[in-house]
Amino acid sequence: MSAADGGGTTTLVVRVENKAGVLARVAGLFARRGFNIESLAVAPTDDERFSRLTIVVGVDAAPMEQVVKQLDKLVNVVDIRELNPSASVERELMMVTVRANPEIRGQILDLVRIFQATVLNVGYDEIMVSLTGSPSRVDDFEDLLRPYGIVDVQRTGKVALPKLVKAAPDPLAP
Amino acid sequence: MNMNGGQALMKALENEGVDILFGLPGGAILPVYDPLIDSSIRHVLVRHEQGAGHMAEGYAHATGRPGVAMVTSGPAATNIVTPLCDAYMDSIPMVVVTGQVPYAAIGTDAFQECDTTGITMSVTKHNYLVTEAADIPQVIHDAFYIATTGRPGPVLVDIPKDIVDPNNPRSAMEWYTPDSHDLPGYLPNQAGDAELIRQAAKLICEAERPVLYTGGGILKSRGAEALLELAEMTGIPVVTTLMNRGGFPDDHPLCLGMPGMHGNYTAVTAMQEADLLIALGARFDDRVTGKVGEFAPLAKIIHVDIDSAELGKVRRPDVAIQGDCRVVIEELVKALKEMGGSEAQPDRNQWRSRISGWQERFPLTYEQSKGDELLKPQYVLEQLRDSTPSDTIVASGVGQHQMWTSQYWKFNHPYTWVNSGGLGTMGFAIPAAIGAKAGRPDRMVWAVDGDGCFQMTAQELVTAATEGFPIKVALINNAYLGMVRQWQEMFYEERYSEVYLTRDVPDYKMWAEALGCVGLRVESPEEVGPAIAQANEIDDQPVVVEFRCEAEENVFPMVPAGMSNSDVVVDPSQRDQPR
Numbered sequence: 001m002s003a004a005d006g007g008g009t010t011t012l013v014v015r016v017e018n019k020a021g022v023l024a025r026v027a028g029l030f031a032r033r034g035f036n037i038e039s040l041a042v043a044p045t046d047d048e049r050f051s052r053l054t055i056v057v058g059v060d061a062a063p064m065e066q067v068v069k070q071l072d073k074l075v076n077v078v079d080i081r082e083l084n085p086s087a088s089v090e091r092e093l094m095m096v097t098v099r100a101n102p103e104i105r106g107q108i109l110d111l112v113r114i115f116q117a118t119v120l121n122v123g124y125d126e127i128m129v130s131l132t133g134s135p136s137r138v139d140d141f142e143d144l145l146r147p148y149g150i151v152d153v154q155r156t157g158k159v160a161l162p163k164l165v166k167a168a169p170d171p172l173a174p
Numbered sequence: 175m176n177m178n179g180g181q182a183l184m185k186a187l188e189n190e191g192v193d194i195l196f197g198l199p200g201g202a203i204l205p206v207y208d209p210l211i212d213s214s215i216r217h218v219l220v221r222h223e224q225g226a227g228h229m230a231e232g233y234a235h236a237t238g239r240p241g242v243a244m245v246t247s248g249p250a251a252t253n254i255v256t257p258l259c260d261a262y263m264d265s266i267p268m269v270v271v272t273g274q275v276p277y278a279a280i281g282t283d284a285f286q287e288c289d290t291t292g293i294t295m296s297v298t299k300h301n302y303l304v305t306e307a308a309d310i311p312q313v314i315h316d317a318f319y320i321a322t323t324g325r326p327g328p329v330l331v332d333i334p335k336d337i338v339d340p341n342n343p344r345s346a347m348e349w350y351t352p353d354s355h356d357l358p359g360y361l362p363n364q365a366g367d368a369e370l371i372r373q374a375a376k377l378i379c380e381a382e383r384p385v386l387y388t389g390g391g392i393l394k395s396r397g398a399e400a401l402l403e404l405a406e407m408t409g410i411p412v413v414t415t416l417m418n419r420g421g422f423p424d425d426h427p428l429c430l431g432m433p434g435m436h437g438n439y440t441a442v443t444a445m446q447e448a449d450l451l452i453a454l455g456a457r458f459d460d461r462v463t464g465k466v467g468e469f470a471p472l473a474k475i476i477h478v479d480i481d482s483a484e485l486g487k488v489r490r491p492d493v494a495i496q497g498d499c500r501v502v503i504e505e506l507v508k509a510l511k512e513m514g515g516s517e518a519q520p521d522r523n524q525w526r527s528r529i530s531g532w533q534e535r536f537p538l539t540y541e542q543s544k545g546d547e548l549l550k551p552q553y554v555l556e557q558l559r560d561s562t563p564s565d566t567i568v569a570s571g572v573g574q575h576q577m578w579t580s581q582y583w584k585f586n587h588p589y590t591w592v593n594s595g596g597l598g599t600m601g602f603a604i605p606a607a608i609g610a611k612a613g614r615p616d617r618m619v620w621a622v623d624g625d626g627c628f629q630m631t632a633q634e635l636v637t638a639a640t641e642g643f644p645i646k647v648a649l650i651n652n653a654y655l656g657m658v659r660q661w662q663e664m665f666y667e668e669r670y671s672e673v674y675l676t677r678d679v680p681d682y683k684m685w686a687e688a689l690g691c692v693g694l695r696v697e698s699p700e701e702v703g704p705a706i707a708q709a710n711e712i713d714d715q716p717v718v719v720e721f722r723c724e725a726e727e728n729v730f731p732m733v734p735a736g737m738s739n740s741d742v743v744v745d746p747s748q749r750d751q752p753r
Contacts, residue, residue, distance in 0.1 A: 017359060021291065021303070028295055049358075069483035075300040075320060078359040 009038060010064050011083040011090070011160055014053040017076040018044055025074050026053060033067060035059050039157030050078060054159045083160050092135045092158040094142065095120065099149035100127040108148060115141045126151055178345040179307035180205045180338035183271070184213045185349065186314035192242050194218060194233065194612050196226040200246025201286055203273030205339040218612065218641050223250045225605040225634040227257020231266045232609025235592040236567055236617075238396065240267040240321050241609060247273045248286030251332075252293065256599060258328045259297035263596025264417060265394055267326035269317050276336035277305055277344070290332045299327030307337040307347035315352040324362030325481040326394055366478065366497030366505055374452070374476045374493045375509035379518050381450035381474075383525045384410045387433070387462075390417030390595070391455015391479060397500030398422065398588040401454065404503050407510060408519050411529060413441040415456055417595045420585035430529070434462040435733045436577040439536035442731065442739050443753075444529055445470050453477045455499040458488035459596070468738035478502045535751045536731075536744055538581055542699070543724060549699060551575060551650045551723045555582040557702045558620065558648055562710065565590060566618045569607035571627030572598045574656035577729045579622045601630030604647060608634060611643040618646070618710070625651040625675055628682070632689065638716040639690025645716050646709045647691075652723040653677040660728045677722075686718035694719045 016022045023042060030037055038056040045052050059067070064082075071077055083090075100108050105127060112119060112129050115137070121128040131141050135158050142153065177185070183206055187195070194216045199207040210217055220226040223245045230241025245254055251272045261268045275284040291303045300320050302313050310333070317329040336342040378384060392401050398421050405412050405428050412422045413433040422429055433441040445451060451473045456462070463469035466488060477484070477491035478499055485494040495502055510518070540552040555578050568583055569592035570576040576593055585591050592610050594602040607621035628649055638645050659673040686693030692715055696705045702721070709717040730745040744751070 024292070025295060032296060066483065066487060069487075073481070073483055075357060075360045 009056050009058045011085065011088070011158070012053075012055045012057070012068065012071070013081045013083055013160065014055060014071065015045065015050050015078045015080075016053060017078065018049055018051045019076060022051070022076045023053070025076060026055070026071065029067065029070055029074070030055075030057060033063065035063075035067065039155075041157045041159045054157065056158060081162070083162060088160045088162050090134055090158045090160040091132055092138050093130065093132045093156040094138045095128065095130045095154050096142065096145060096150060097126055097128045097152040098145050099125065099151060101125050104148065108145070111141070111144055117141065175349040177347065177349050178205075178338065178340040179310050179333070179347055180340065180345065181209045182307065182310045182347055182349055183314065183333065183338060184209045184215065186311045187242065188214055189351065190314065190318045191239070195242050195244050196220055196229040196233075196609065196612075197244035198223055198226060198246070198250065200250055200273065202247035202275055202335045203244065203250075203271075203333075204246075205335060205345070206244070206271075206273070206333070218608075218637065220605070220637050221633040222631070223253035224256055224601070225608075225631060225637060227254045227268070227270065228260070228599075228602055228605035228631070229609035229612065229634075229637075230268050230270070231257055231261050231264075231602075232569060232592050232606030233613040234261075234266045234268055234609075235606065236589055236610035237613035238589065239613070240269055240318060242269050242271070244271040245273070246286065247275055247290065248288045251288055251290040255294060255297060256597075258294055258330065260594050260597040260599045260602065261328040262297045262299065264594065265326050265390060266328065267321045268328040269314075269321050270328060270330045272330060272332045274303070274332045274334040276342075277334040278336070280334065290330070294330050297328070298330050299325075301330040301332065303332045303334075304337065305334070307345050310337070310347070311350055312352045316355050316357060319355050320357075320360060324360075362480070363496065364480075364498040364501050366495040366502035368505070370493055370495045371502065371505045371509050374478075374495060375506055375513055377450055377474060377476060377493060378408060378410070378452065378506075378510065379513055379520070382520060382522060383448050384408075384450040384452060384522075385430075385444050385448040385473075386410050386412040387415070387445060387451045387453045387456050388412055388418045388421055389415045389454065389456025390421075391499040392418050392421035393588055395455065395480070395498045395500040397455070397498075397503055400500050400503040400507065402426075404507050404510075407507060407516055409516070409522065410452070411444060411526075413437070413445060414585075415459075415462055415595075416580055416593065418455070419580055419583070419591040420588045423586040424584045425586055432580050434459075435464070435735070436581065436729050436731065437462075438538055438581065439731050439742060439744055439748075440529060440532040442733065442742050443532055445473070446739050447528070448473045450474050450476070453479075453491075454503065455479060457484045463488065464733045464737055464739040468740065470739075536748055539745050539747060540727070541747070547724060548697065549702065549721050549723045551578050551652065551721070551727055552582055553699060554648065554650065554702055554721045554723065555579055555622070558622075558706055559583050561703060561706045562620065563618055566620055567592060567607075567610045567614060568620050568622060569593065569603045569610055570622045571603040571624050572600045573624050573626065574652075574660065574727075574729050575622050575624040575627075575650040577657075578650075581729075600624075600627045603627060604631045604638075604645075605634045607645045607647070608638050608643045611638075611645050621645055621647045623647055623649050624656060625649065625653065625682075626655045629675075629680070632685065635686065635689040635691050635716055635718070643716065644713050646712075647686075647716070647718045649682055649718055649720045650723050651677070651682060651720050652725045652727065654725050656725070656727075657729070659725070663728070664732075665734065682718065682720040686720075691716040691718050693717075695722070696720065697722045
């Protein structure tokens with residue numbers, strides 16, 4: 001299973017101080033324990049003093065607990081949330097350039113329409129499209145495009161936020 | 175107040191209460207060594223940067239205050255990596271200032287440039303590359319705060335030359351005194367959870383065979399008195415790990431001594447047979463647990479540690495309390511008193527009599543040398559122990575001599591034992607003893623060293639001689655890398671590979687004299703006492719006493735690596751005793 005399937009992986013959302021070298025500290029902690037980072041997305045938060053890292057790692061629960069505790073010990077790490085895929089909304093962006101001779105361009109545009117992807121650029125025998133969606137939907141789209149010949153593909157790695165509470169609070173509750 | 179970054183660095187160190195700095199100047203740190211002349215801080219000029227680091231550690235061990243070292247860039251920074259790692263493993267508060275090439279030259283392979291913060295990232299609690307002179311006061315303030323709070327550890331501050339060089343406009347800054355820390359990711363917590371403390375107290379009141387398993391966290395938290403109160407109120411026996419020797423008095427009837435690979439039989443076995451281990455500032459190190467799956471198999475675990483990452487790292491605790499050891503012990507004592515204090519403790523006479531049975535059958539033992547045999551190291555250590563003041567500070571290197579010292583010394587005061595536990599750094603003793611003497615000039619300081627260790631850091635005896643630190647070195651010369659020799663004898667069918675150091679080269683007496691010390695040599699048991707007495711009399715010069723010891727002597731008891739603690743190998747003379 002790949003990371004995007006959510007199989008044997010954990011998603012950590014780590015808020016860090018937005019300072020030089022912090023990413024190296026975080027990445028080093030994983031590297032030292034031989035954990036491969038499957039994907040990593042980094043960007044500043046609404047508060048520019050902090051950045052948010054969304055890290056997907058393929059590890060078991062037991063060493064993960066230790067990694068999270070060690071991560072928390074880093075002076076620049078402010079807080080960490082472990083996101084269960086079923087309790088979170090996940091999104092990933094993929095840009096992909098596919099071989100598309102004029103005679104098969106229509107087939108690719110069909111897929112673009114079905115997946116509600118976006119055409120970004122068109123060449124005489126290639127087409128560049130983008131798709132934002134859940135990692136598994138992005139996987140499906142990539143799988144369907146592959147037979148046409150993928151020239152170039154870049155995925156961002158997923159970002160995630162916890163799902164929101166559905167039930168309104170009981171107005172009679174104390 | 176207008177000043178340059180170098181002046182600001184010295185002022186910032188003074189403001190943190192630094193009274194002594196161990197270091198060695200060089201190109202990149204040169205501008206800081208000029209304002210040093212006008213500073214109130216004493217500088218100790220070391221002979222190798224590793225020495226500066228271990229001195230800072232020894233100072234911190236003996237005083238509880240952070241040790242400070244300052245060295246230049248490149249090779250000086252790499253030379254101090256070992257002490258940083260040592261301090262990280264043993265949670266020693268230390269601040270190391272390194273010079274760095276000018277900011278604009280970083281990354282250009284400049285002369286004596288290395289990626290100091292990158293290299294030291296995994297061996298420091300935190301490190302800084304300071305890029306602006308104006309940041310110096312705040313970074314130094316934060317560095318000391320981080321080094322000394324929570325789980326203590328080393329912090330490195332890397333300072334590019336241009337921000338401290340008065341000839342460079344980038345060094346100009348306006349002094350300010352920082353009064354707070356902006357560290358949103360660093361909020362050390364001291365107090366333990368009250369409900370968990372009550373649960374722990376309840377487990378203690380139910381336990382029939384409890385043991386207090388006490389580690390370096392006792393000393394780090396200044397918790398020795400609290401531990402004494404807890405032990406005496408409950409009557410629970412105490413084992414003191416290598417990092418907590420002195421944290422509970424060896425002559426106390428409840429003290430079982432050191433556990434672990436070379437711990438004494440009673441400490442090891444009491445833990446194996448316990449139904450409750452109360453781990454206080456200890457981390458279930460492999461040298462203590464032996465084969466983890468078979469360690470203390472019947473015991474419930476209460477684990478108290480300032481570092482939540484230690485809780486459950488090796489052994490899943492039944493009650494895990496994150497907090498400062500002293501604070502938590504004090505709360506635990508309160509909770510136990512509320513439950514009835516000593517009266518509420520079950521009758522543990524049977525447990526006590528089993529323990530005293532082990533103590534009677536399996537005391538530490540060795541055979542005194544006969545005829546023209548060389549000295550027994552254990553005899554030397556007994557003599558040294560009995561002819562020095564009880565508050566003598568003892569520093570050791572790493573290997574057989576370290577284990578014998580921990581076994582045979584009677585540590586009855588906290589902060590009298592200075593050693594390299596986690597990293598096991600050979601050569602630690604001499605520089606660490608110098609640092610301890612610098613911190614506690616009122617105390618007698620003995621380094622117990624092996625011949626292998628001595629050859630790694632002996633040059634710092636020049637520092638001791640010229641800077642006025644009259645330490646004493648008991649050199650246990652057995653002509654071998656003794657611990658490795660012991661393993662080759664026991665586990666490699668006596669196939670000795672690269673462990674013989676030679677008996678007579680170097681000539682330690684002459685070497686000691688050349689280094690500015692008094693050199694003495696002892697070969698027979700009757701010379702041991704007088705030589706120690708002579709060394710104790712000398713207080714204006716370091717002394718090295720070479721004790722020529724038997725090469726074949728092994729450290730027992732021993733739990734072979736990877737074996738269960740239940741398979742502890744005792745001294746040959748005790749192997750017929752019923753367990």
